[in-house]
Amino acid sequence: MGACVKVPPPEPPPELAVFCILSPGDSLLTVTLSRVVRVGERFRLDSVVTVSNAEVVLAEGIRMVRLTFSPRHRRYEARNADFVKPDAEYRLTVRLPGQPPLLARFTVPSVCPVLATNGGFVGEDYVFSVDWMDIAGQKNYYYLTGVVEGGIPGRPLNGQVTVGTVGVSWGSGANSRLFSTDQGRDGQRQYSPEGLIRKAGRATDPLVMQLVLQNMDKAYFEYGQKGFGRIDTDDGLISRFKEPILVESNVENGLGIFSAYTRQTVRVRIR
Secondary structure: OOOOOOOOOOOOOOOEEEEEEEOOOOOEEEEEEEEOOOOOOOOOOOOOOEOOOOEEEEEEOOEEEEEEEEOOOOEEEEEOOOOOOOOOEEEEEEEOOOOOOEEEEEEOOOOOOOOEEEEEEEOOEEEEEEEEEOOOOOOOEEEEEEEEEEEEEEEEEOOEEEEEEEEOEEOOOOOOEEEEEOOOOOOOEEEOOOEEEOOHHHOOOOOEEEEEEEEEOHHHHHHHHHHHHHHHOOOOOHHHHOOOOOOOOOOEOOEEEEEEEEEEEEEEEOO
């Protein structure tokens, strides 16, 4: 015996993708709108997938900003001018002729906590710690990075001394990016793994470390974990055969990310 079950046809996949990340400290509001390139679809590397004829609007309460397309940067832009504020809810609307509008909304995270850091030299390496007080009563998603201005002289090459770049790593690995949440530690002081700058003691010119802490919206936090992880492990040719990065979309009638972050920066002179 057999039976058949009538299954409705699958819904057509979205045709457009939008990407917009807001921050109170940025000078520009930017929105990227493109055609969705499906897995397995063949297209020329010089093909233009950017969509330039849309009406793009950002709104918060009764305030509204209309973004215009920049052919140079292939994105929609407008001046921030104190439009983006912490703890405020924003709406994105993208309209194209003959298509349902792309819609999204979210709330900008609270003001990012202030960073504190201390450290010192262990042999030639600079070892340091970073901590901050968590914002109580809400879920927080943090992203910590560090860069160093200056270089370290290397071995002579053809009679000339080379100068190498200096990087920050966290914990026992060589990862320069740190993602963390306050799960199970709400309202408590947050601590990073041990930070390390190798061979910083060899520097002959001043070294300045800049640490940036971002308090992210959940959507951008998850996007960053997956996207930056792929960048860190990108190995050229082999990476072309990896599975595509799957991230959750928060855009209605399309794909994409509409999110935000706040940030705090601290600069420390090492030598």
